[in-house]
Amino acid sequence: MEGLFKLWTSFLASGVEAVAGLIIAFAALQACIRALLIFLDRSRAAAQYEGIQAERIRLRLGRWLALALEFELGADILRTAIAPTWTEVGQLAAIAAIRTLLNYFLQQEIDRAVRRDPERAHPVQDEPASVSSVNSAIGKLKNEPD
Template identity: 55%
Template sequence: MTSEIIKELTLQLSTITEGVAALVIAIAVIEGVFRTLLVILQSFSPAGSSASHEAKEDVRLRLGRWLALALEFLLAADILRTAVAPTWSEIGQLAAIATIRTALNFFLQLEIDRAEQRKSTPPEARVG
């Protein structure tokens, strides 16, 4: 009986964690759309065209950070679900999903780090 209660609580916690991830993604999309609209409006100003590329990059990086956070929550939900998965098939499916999410998060973070490095490098020191 106790193991069934723990299993049920763990599954509910994983569902809540997935809900948090969905909320983080929703916030990211809303913020991304709002910031994109601001970039579009600013691009019509005389000084906007030169700053437009950096502003778009900033929107992309912020969205990427939010998505990386959501992927972490989704991975946590997968781990919780794996802890109570009764069959090897379900464990295998969750392992595949967790691997894909971890790889996505790794490459997303790598891109964010590269962009941050480009942003912090003075223009005169940039090659190319």
Template identity: 40%
Template sequence: MEELLEDVVNALVSIVEACGAAVIIIGAVWAFARFVWVGLRRRDTSAFVPVRLTLGRFLALGLEFQLASDVLRTAVAPSFRELGQLAAVAAIRTALNYFLGKEIAEERRQVAEETKGARTGSGSTSAHGSSDPA
């Protein structure tokens, strides 16, 4: 019975790892396509921020799938060595995810400030009537 459980878990690990890899690959391809598209249309570096944010989200999600596969791998009678490896891998991936999340949040904040500043700048001119000759 334990062998059957181990076989099922190993199959699930492979599926979850493949899902994580697929998410990362899809995100990288999407980001590269958007990078090329935006790069051909605009040379402004701020145009690439949304591309980076989306790629970051794909990477974070892919890392979560990879962590899930590591957890599954140790589900059936783990040794202390396997648990130690899981703890190390989980710590590294969690740290990566944390810093990636911080970077995404910071860039979102910057985009929001730039968008708000652009709206305020164009809206305040017409609101005060500076373009009006009277």
């Protein structure tokens, strides 16, 4: 019976790790697309806000990475939930400490950025601007001479 629980928990932990991997992949893809749009938008107004937009991309990516770290920690806990050895417990403690510290410092960075600019506390508010940036970048690409 213990072997069955261990096997099931192992599958569950792998699923949780897969979710973390998907979160990281989608967050990185989103950040790459947004950064590319900033890079392609060469208007004067865009140049003035380039740093602000880059900071928002960085903070959004940081939030998603923090979430993925939580999923990874959950997967590690699941792996050692059934009949752990002392070696596994020690490894979990080390991994948990490292991931918790990473998450803590990442959250501190996000909080400092939000204190500098309270609008960043609500990243969804700038979504329509992102859509207009996409449309603007596409329009400029269409109008540029070959």
